[in-house]
Amino acid sequence: DVGKAVQELRMFIEAGGKTLVEATPINYGRDVRGLTEIARKAPEVNIVASTGFYVAEAFDQRLSEMRIDELAELMIREIREGMDGTSSKAGVIKVAAGYFRIHPLEEKALRAAARAHLETGAPIQVHTTHGTMALEISEVLEGEGAELRKALLLHMDDNMDKWLTVKVLERGVNICFDKFARVKYRIPEEWRIKFLEDLIKEGFESQLMISMDAGRRSYYKSYGGGPGLEYLPKVIVPRLLEMGWDEKLVKRIFFENPREFLKFSPRKR
Template identity: 35%
Template sequence: MSAVRTVAGDLPAERLGVCDAHDHLFFGSPRLPGQELRSAAAARAELQAFAAQGGGAVVQWTPYGLGRRAADLPALSRETGVHIVAATGLHQAVHYDDRTLAGLRGGLAEVFVAELTDGIGTSGVRAGLIKVAGGFHALDAHARWTLAAAAEAHRATGAPIAVHLELGTGAPDVLDLLCGELAVPPSRVILGHLNRSPDPVLHRQAAESGCFLAFDGPSRAHHATDWRMPDALRALADAGHGDRLLLGGDTTTASARSVDGGPGMPYLLRRVRPRLAAELGEELVRRILTDNPGRAFAVEWPDPVAR
């Protein structure tokens, strides 16, 4: 059975509901000292605020070693009624110390597969996607290593691969490696942060490959990109790629949470959704928030669990 692997078990795609396709409930990186997402109470409040706007599901892209707190996710899902999808994977090298990376050499794909099939650590919570990252307009050795491991884990499980594009760049290199050399079906690849580089030619080429395109923000550093998002989505939809589009909030710091005065998860539905509906039409926005995430994250898992 094709299903989305949530922290509470495998879920038919049509039951996912309105989905924030890229966000973070817990996250911590040495690149963002003092801004870690660690509070379970704040995560609960953020999910409740999202649910109050009609939200039904959140896909957490926090990968290995960055404070996922997988054991806390099932209770948060039960208490708020919001489905949560957890990630395995590995971010850019700058987010880790040398000892952590050295411990993964020689067995990265095996870690990904174990977290997808057996569970993350001792939590028993199974990941539903693999999150990796490219670089700024290029791929370094670390990115190539993690992308290769992601491809191997995908072949073993069918799990989708979500890719952080640095400032929205580097999609051609990622697709050449993942879908070309490593033969991952484009329909199993999700490119993140396309809104951060509003290049219509790059967007169209990526969409024509057959991958999913995630527009996730708002931007904190490049505000000029935000107002271009409706035009970018319209151009892709007009070109026949409306079924490839995803939306997310990508809350990565404590100050960005709505409960701490930032836009947070509810902003996606409170402000982004009505703006896009006014410019693109209610039906297209509905499909982007409900139908497309189900297709992007649903998998014929090798060991499905009936719920």
Template identity: 30%
Template sequence: MNTANTSSGLLNTVTGPIGIDELGVTLMHEHVMIGYPGWEADSLRPGPRREEMLAVATDRIQQMQSRGVQSMLDPCPNDLGRDVEFSAELSAATGFNIICATGLYKEEEGGKPYWHFRGQFGPVVDAMAELFIHELTVGIGATDIKAGIIKVASGKGVVTDYERDILQAAALASNATGAPITTHTDSGTMGDEQQRLLVAAGVPAHKIIIGHSCGTADHDYHVNLLEKGSYLGFDRFGIDVVYPDAERVRSLAALLNKQWQQQIVVSHDSVWCWRGEPIPAAVSAGMGETIFNPTHFHDHIIPQLLAAGVSQSQIDTMLVDNPRRFFAGTAPVAP
């Protein structure tokens, strides 16, 4: 099978496969665009035009490139306004690597109604897995653009039956293709349950990033996930409105002081374009200046980490070595 990532050393990007060693400095969770399911029904507010989105996204990428960033993972699931042809055009125009995902979002804000409808006529896990595998190995929709990773999600405090189906399907697809998995968690909860379910279904722990783990400062929760072998996503820097950066920095520094740098990836979960009605300017102004800024880690967080005793080499490990090792499917070396 033409797998999404293998020992061949190749990785699918939106413009085709690249050598994993070509990734360079990589942010592991940024979004070109998001549209919550139902956005397409708001015909009064279709959101920015394609050319407008291209201008915004090109500017963001050039800002990242000026800080030395060469690649990013856009883990937009299928049901959150994903447009891989747009990403391919953007990537080709900027010379910036973008890895896209296959997968489905959490029950509360994802495309559940469709799968609920299908579920009346038979189990959906196999159908979801078939979709994920096709997108990883053949192409997304009518394109030959292949996903490089599988995205799954759960909400705060519970993994619902629907989310459990998605996790099972993701495990089937990962086992069939070798593709790794990245997750969404809320408020630093249920990462342990995601890890338990995926590992029980045969996915090696080091092929899983437990995303948004910086949504809690619970050191024991973090270390438990790390000891079992998965990666933590400290991937919401700048979203102070959800959880303060000061806590993210403090808990990341605590983990790095214990030499866990091989199992942490960093990012912002920035969203550059909103399909449908965007966040009103007055509201977004109240969210602070750092939100959705994909250079915030380089400009503001790295200095804070250095001041907290973290070494530049640990920062380089998180930005360069870990994305490469994760996509290569090689287990990290625990401290």
């Protein structure tokens, strides 16, 4: 519902939110016209739409039969010309890997994403299933020549294994902790914050981002749910400051790192 989405964004804006990356890709229910209307009615917030493909189970027959370069060309068109027959362009590439495996369709999409990135300079974000396959994803992207500083692995706080996370960060890739407000998974916010602090002490603060995997309307106050898109700026940021994070560090994690990631890099082809 466009009206409820705008209402939710208004609360986000009032809490200090500036940019929302809408990570729904081509084959998982993306609504380009709805997003465009929402952006028109809430111009104070930057809405960054995604091109790309979700996990193997979401591929239809047409997409499944497309070659790597054909998938790449589709993403390139959506970045340069517009999505779904509109003039609204994608600002980020979204692909995915499964739970402890990269399906052949997912590998094809990862390789296509890297090629589209090299052609357009667009950044790549990758859904990990419970934080698995992070090293393998990085290897596939790097094998295609992608700049890992322009890749972001999502949901990495589902698997807070320090040895693995440090190995991933040492490759140069970015990671996102985006399961804040998911207390139902029995991981309190305190654990996420402490793990982030450990990674910052290791010198990785320029590769860390915080977000919300709020992909269902049950998370939105405008639908009678919670905690709402305002949760990070309204609840988590003040908590971090109270815990001793200085404003420079908060700005780094919430503003500077996402801004650098979302910038298009110079074309490599």
